[in-house]
Amino acid sequence: MNKKVFNIIGWILLIGMAINWFVFHYLSWYLLSVPLASICFSISDGSIKKIKKIRKMSISQIILILLSFVLSVCMVYGLIQLANYVINESLHLTGWIKSLSQLIAVIIALYPVKFTFGSIVYKVTSDI
Structure with a gap:
């Protein structure tokens, strides 16, 4: 997929979480959305390829x-x-x-x- 798409998905997740935080306060699904947004940003900037270092x-x-x-x-x-x-x-x-x-x-x-x-x-x- 295009790197810009993952960047947009990451921002949508973060902005949606911020809006929901003010409306509903803390919800447990935030624990899932923050790592997903982080993964999306990692894919968009290319740093996810550094995971190959784990094998070493x-x-x-x-x-x-x-x-x-x-x-x-x-x-x-x-x-x-x-x-x-x-x-x-x-x-x-x-x-x-x-x-x-x-x-x-x-x-x-x-x-x-x-x-x-x-x-x-x-x-x-x-x-x-």
Whole structure:
């Protein structure tokens, strides 16, 4: 397929998810749509071809990546739960301010993990 088609599909998924977030708040199918959008963007920019490097990785490198992924997910979950506690119990926010602050908290919680997990994956793939 054309690379532009995958880019458009990725943006449609992200924009649709953002609109649904404000209308229905958090839904569990967002856990599926974000990786799908990421895969679409990876196909559109050609970085999906780098997956061939996985075959050249040793078992210890794969285990390191999987462990760092699990720790990253745990860290994001903990940061989101902390932000949820602060928003609901300490600040007692309601309405659109609560929704906006939750969205900002999720985005802020993802950045430390993005840098740590990304640096580990970059280090492992650059060794190959």
